[in-house]
Amino acid sequence: MVASMRYPPRGVRGVAKLHRGSTFGLEFDEYFAHAHELLTTMEMIGMELRKAFDAKGVYVFVMTPFLSQTDRRGRPRLDTEGVARNVEHFSLVRGDKTMVVCGGSGEIASLSPSEVVDVAAAAVSGAAGRCSVVCGVRGPDRQAAKTARRIQDAGADALLIMPHDPIVKKGDHALWQRHQTIALSIDIGFLPFRAPSQTLSIDQVKRFAKMPQVVAIKEESGAVDWVRTGRRVTKDAVPFITGGGENMVPYYYLAGAVGFTTGMANLTLPLSIKLHNAAINGRWKEAMRLRDEFEPLTAIRQELQTPMLKAGLEMMGLAGGPVRSTGAVLGRKERVRLRTLLKKKSLI
Numbered sequence: 261m262v263a264s265m266r267y268p269p270r271g272v273r274g275v276a277k278l279h280r281g282s283t284f285g286l287e288f289d290e291y292f293a294h295a296h297e298l299l300t301t302m303e304m305i306g307m308e309l310r311k312a313f314d315a316k317g318v319y320v321f322v323m324t325p326f327l328s329q330t331d332r333r334g335r336p337r338l339d340t341e342g343v344a345r346n347v348e349h350f351s352l353v354r355g356d357k358t359m360v361v362c363g364g365s366g367e368i369a370s371l372s373p374s375e376v377v378d379v380a381a382a383a384v385s386g387a388a389g390r391c392s393v394v395c396g397v398r399g400p401d402r403q404a405a406k407t408a409r410r411i412q413d414a415g416a417d418a419l420l421i422m423p424h425d426p427i428v429k430k431g432d433h434a435l436w437q438r439h440q441t442i443a444l445s446i447d448i449g450f451l452p453f454r455a456p457s458q459t460l461s462i463d464q465v466k467r468f469a470k471m472p473q474v475v476a477i478k479e480e481s482g483a484v485d486w487v488r489t490g491r492r493v494t495k496d497a498v499p500f501i502t503g504g505g506e507n508m509v510p511y512y513y514l515a516g517a518v519g520f521t522t523g524m525a526n527l528t529l530p531l532s533i534k535l536h537n538a539a540i541n542g543r544w545k546e547a548m549r550l551r552d553e554f555e556p557l558t559a560i561r562q563e564l565q566t567p568m569l570k571a572g573l574e575m576m577g578l579a580g581g582p583v584r585s586t587g588a589v590l591g592r593k594e595r596v597r598l599r600t601l602l603k604k605k606s607l608i
């Protein structure tokens with residue numbers, strides 16, 4: 261890597277006398293002798309980004325709260341004050357955690373690019389430096405790159421690059437170019453996203469591991485072996501963050517994951533952090549016991565979906581509101597069931 265940054269005979273960097281970098285030949289000897297002193301390798305920058313980001317911990321896929329009032333399009337209005345209040349609450353919980361806003365659980369498909377930026381800014385305000393904030397970005401490459409820059413300017417620590425179906429259908433090369441395009445628009449790090457609709461190959465993982473701004477790779481396809489293989493072929497160069505919620509944590513961590521994403525942690529963050537601590541430290545018996553604690557919560561979430569988490573936030577005195585795309589809220593009978601379970605788990 262260092263050799264590629266130096267001209268012969270010190271290295272192997274290509275050289276020509278008449279080009280823009282040498283001022284088209286003027287003072288070329290001086291440039292040729294000292295140009296490498298002005299350069300730094302992107303690999304070094306990447307290592308610093310990964311170290312500074314510190315990928316370990318619970319990644320809370322923060323719900324996006326909406327108000328009962330509607331906008332001009334008849335949709336529930338975005339509650340940015342609620343975003344800041346919720347994130348502040350989560351950020352005060354002790355332990356390793358990262359806030360992820362505008363992910364799938366955060367209803368990013370219902371948000372405009374400007375609203376995504378507003379949510380990012382509100383989350384950064386609520387976190388107040390107590391934990392990292394990651395924001396999802398979606399859409400066509402150029403739009404995503406423009407939004408990514410605005411998210412960075414809002415103060416986010418990293419981006420989660422969401423799958424974009426038209427690019428996924430074009431294959432690995434288009435997917436690589438998408439990440440390159442977005443990377444060139446920002447100085448912060450980002451996480452590629454492996455999902456059922458976007459199954460990154462191990463060859464792609466090798467390339468991402470060498471990409472300076474990749475601070476971690478997000479896996480959410482249920483492929484535990486893929487995580488193990490990825491860690492092995494990259495020699496643990498890049499961290500893996502995994503999905504599937506709390507139920508999958510012991511298995512993914514045994515394969516080498518260092519963090520996990522979870523919507524459930526909107527309601528269970530202290531317990532989710534205990535699970536992370538047990539798994540990251542190899543206390544597998546304790547990790548399995550904690551994992552089992554989540555089974556009834558996972559079951560009711562699978563049944564009641566997003567309104568369940570939003571209603572739970574409201575029971576905790578936080579902001580929830582309706583699902584924007586449908587206006588759905590949890591019914592009275594379901595609220596009774598949820599409140600009973602949350603009380604039984606000492607979560608409210």
